[in-house]
Amino acid sequence: MSFSGEQLARYSRHIILKGFGLRGQKRLSRGSVLIVGAGGLGSPAALYLAAAGVGRIGIIDADEVDLSNLQRQIIHGTADLGKPKADSARASMLAVNPEIEVRAIRAFADAGNIMELIRDYDFIIDGTDNFPAKFLINDACVLAGKAFSHAGILRFNGQLLTYVPGEGPCYRCLFKNPPPPEAVPTCRQAGVIGALAGVVGSLQAMEAVKYLAGTGGLLTGRLLTYDALKTSFRGIDLPRRADCPVCGEHPSITAPVDYTPAACDFR
Amino acid sequence: MPDARMEPFRPDAVTDVTDVLCPLTFVRAVAALDELEEGQILEIRLNDGEAARNVPLSLKDEGHQVLRLTDNGDGTCSLLVRKLEN
Numbered sequence: 233m234s235f236s237g238e239q240l241a242r243y244s245r246h247i248i249l250k251g252f253g254l255r256g257q258k259r260l261s262r263g264s265v266l267i268v269g270a271g272g273l274g275s276p277a278a279l280y281l282a283a284a285g286v287g288r289i290g291i292i293d294a295d296e297v298d299l300s301n302l303q304r305q306i307i308h309g310t311a312d313l314g315k316p317k318a319d320s321a322r323a324s325m326l327a328v329n330p331e332i333e334v335r336a337i338r339a340f341a342d343a344g345n346i347m348e349l350i351r352d353y354d355f356i357i358d359g360t361d362n363f364p365a366k367f368l369i370n371d372a373c374v375l376a377g378k379a380f381s382h383a384g385i386l387r388f389n390g391q392l393l394t395y396v397p398g399e400g401p402c403y404r405c406l407f408k409n410p411p412p413p414e415a416v417p418t419c420r421q422a423g424v425i426g427a428l429a430g431v432v433g434s435l436q437a438m439e440a441v442k443y444l445a446g447t448g449g450l451l452t453g454r455l456l457t458y459d460a461l462k463t464s465f466r467g468i469d470l471p472r473r474a475d476c477p478v479c480g481e482h483p484s485i486t487a488p489v490d491y492t493p494a495a496c497d498f499r
Numbered sequence: 500m501p502d503a504r505m506e507p508f509r510p511d512a513v514t515d516v517t518d519v520l521c522p523l524t525f526v527r528a529v530a531a532l533d534e535l536e537e538g539q540i541l542e543i544r545l546n547d548g549e550a551a552r553n554v555p556l557s558l559k560d561e562g563h564q565v566l567r568l569t570d571n572g573d574g575t576c577s578l579l580v581r582k583l584e585n
Contacts, residue, residue: 234530234534240527241519241523244522247529248526248557254529254530
């Protein structure tokens with residue numbers, strides 16, 4: 233594959249970067265990423281990956297843009313209120329970079345469709361806001377042998393972890409099961425600073441870029457936590473669990489499972 | 500011992516980057532080299548000044564072999580580079 237003069241200009245800051253270069257850019261162009269959730273995390277991740285020239289991006293979300301989203305979900309604008317988030321996100325991504333392919337999927341990811349959804353993508357970004365979805369994405373990616381970026385944000389804190397098949401722990405090695413619904417504050421109940429979603433979602437985009445380009449090290453085997461109030465990042469080394477029910481030696485989970493999500497009081 | 504600088508290198512391809520500014524000069528040179536096989540020679544026509552100073556150094560830094568920079572006397576230079584894989 234070769235780039236046009238316009239593409240060379242568009243991606244010049246990648247191409248002149250030693251250790252990335254034309255080779256890295258070609259890999260991005262040939263690569264594909266599925267972003268689950270066009271919300272706080274998905275917004276910056278989707279925009280950066282589109283701008284970076286990732287050749288094919290899928291973005292899945294079943295919701296419509298709500299006024300309370302706009303404080304952090306920067307891929308949507310005030311003019312998008314009421315529109316499906318997947319469509320609004322797609323339009324913003326193509327406005328940044330019309331040279332890529334974006335598939336907008338207006339659906340909820342569940343046990344019935346997740347394997348099919350992730351099948352055609354190289355890397356998955358978990359930009360969801362609830363535990364059942366996080367376990368669903370984890371299990372599906374482990375079962376399908378797909379690399380993915382987990383992230384979660386709440387109030388002033390964020391965390392993320394990258395899973396690559398055969399390397400390090402999966403999300404279920406860290407947390408065996410979702411917490412009971414009543415123990416979980418959702419984003420709607422707990423609040424979150426918009427820029428926190430920007431920081432963590434951008435880190436997820438960075439993981440996807442490195443994975444696709446084959447550059448640098450990934451956040452595998454280590455949970456990164458970010459405390460925005462203290463402006464402090466911490467990496468916690470975590471081992472893979474041999475008895476993990478999904479990625480362990482004798483897995484008991486052999487197909488994706490649906491858990492009941494916590495009720496959203498503020499809906 | 501013949502002087503290597505005087506050896507008549509024959510370019511396998513020619514590219515002109517006089518219509519762009521740095522760092523696009525370098526980007527276009529890299530893209531043109533990418534189309535060649537290892538060991539082949541690219542002739543790059545570039546403007547005097549910043550481009551003529553930066554592009555040879557940047558390509559050398561990428562691991563390619565800079566063979567010759569000739570002043571064309573019309574505000575442009577011709578740079579000969581041999582593609583090396585690294």
